[in-house]
Amino acid sequence: MSTEFELIEAFLKPFPSGRAVRIGPGSDCAALSVSPGMQLVATTDAIVEGVHFDLRRFSPEDVGWKALAVNLSDLAAAGARPRWFLCALAVPRSSRTTQIARRISRGMAPLARQSGCALVGGNVTRASEWSVTITALGEARRPLSRDGARPGDALAVVGSLGDAAAGLRPDPAPAAARAQRRPKPLVREGLLAARYASAAIDVSDGFLQDLGHLCNESGVGAIVECTSLPLGSAARRLHDGLDLALSGGEDYALLLSIPRRNLQALRKRIRLAEVGRMVRGRDIQLTELGQPRPLPRRTGFDHLE
């Protein structure tokens, strides 16, 4: 087992230093300059060995990528530009600790670079299993939230559904394995959506569950046409692909409520699937070619189950 400071040094190596950071990782605190006129947007999310990943199926690089990706997806849903992140690592006792930590950071650093998000602080502690808890900080002039959807808005999905859940099955198709291990946060799409959408959420817990959050917070219902849902290429080939798309979770697609007058303008800028509409009331109704379809029994993911 190497010392804390060797591990921190190994972890930090693949990361360039950030812009607008006066005091960076290795110090008690980071000091950051938020751009004038911008709101600071903050989110935190953890991934834990044995719950969110398994080192027999995930490489340490996958773990690093995904830990940051799930946080960037939350920023994307708020229409925020990623700027900085802090990373709290929990590591079990093992002779390979520093090697695994180095590989986690090698998986995380390319996504950080692509997204313009600088590592500015962190923590390392011992624990029974590996976990990576990230707090991501971004900026937005007018952050999107879950509570702005109005009856009459179009309901749209950016990205695809079902593949990440398919990636948990034995011998998944390559697209499904990739969706599960290397989800792509839709940062650019979120930034554009912020100019046109009335509300947004990312699909982390399952389409129906996350749509439920959006509806609850906005005080609206929704009608969803199942044949319009953008199933991923792997889910499309499974007999229960639609179930995975509705309830599978971890897709990190964006769910947008879009006032009708903005729909065409946004369509020109990003690829989206119009899957239904927001309505008065509180209920979510599914249709299949316009005919009512029952809701599935399991509608999403409980992090404590």
Add this chain to the structure above:
Amino acid sequence: MSTEFELIEAFLKPFPSGRAVRIGPGSDCAALSVSPGMQLVATTDAIVEGVHFDLRRFSPEDVGWKALAVNLSDLAAAGARPRWFLCALAVPRSSRTTQIARRISRGMAPLARQSGCALVGGNVTRASEWSVTITALGEARRPLSRDGARPGDALAVVGSLGDAAAGLRPDPAPAAARAQRRPKPLVREGLLAARYASAAIDVSDGFLQDLGHLCNESGVGAIVECTSLPLGSAARRLHDGLDLALSGGEDYALLLSIPRRNLQALRKRIRLAEVGRMVRGRDIQLTELGQPRPLPRRTGFDHLE
């Protein structure tokens, strides 16, 4: 085992909603307004069952208090005013989960209130043991860092040393148990120090180790007079109290490097112990009534040991 949403609801209950928060906990992200002219100061720290606490000696309320306190202490060392925090909770499977989470938040909320620090986001996940990972956000016009100490500066300690480590022993004195379980982050003192000190760090890993960080980052050495160290009331009564003060850790005192010309002004505003001075070179030297004293073999805490 209750559901994720019941647990989140129970956890959030004791917290009032924050100022300058547009979207709060329960949403994907918090949207926050940093005050004009201020730097954002960010830090993250975790406490883990079996590593930092043991539920046979710590009440869940103690865990909640301490998890926030150790983060506020980092903000204090940066001279930052606490504003917001995010809390990522890891919970083991147990029938008492929601009850324990509720008690953790009941211990955390009073400190959040006292410190003017609002809970604005979080995460909950299953894990093998309890852990609380907090990211605290503050504001400072001119954050203190570890790298500004200069030869000739006075070295001072705010707060006391050794009691927290004494609190880990069997049958600790009440002051020692309190220092271990309910450390007081020196927020007000840090805010004042920011106006007078050249560098600061909080004593989390042990006086000598944290002084070592300060010296390394600043490129200076230090001479410390042991009889001037402000031992806590419990450590003072132990035959090895000085060793605990030098190497024990978790005191959450502040270590300040102060230009001579500022010393009197700061002394008038906060209680501090002048314990030595910063010198050229890289070494830390101990003296006892002016005579050289050898450094202890163990100088601090390794989070992976």
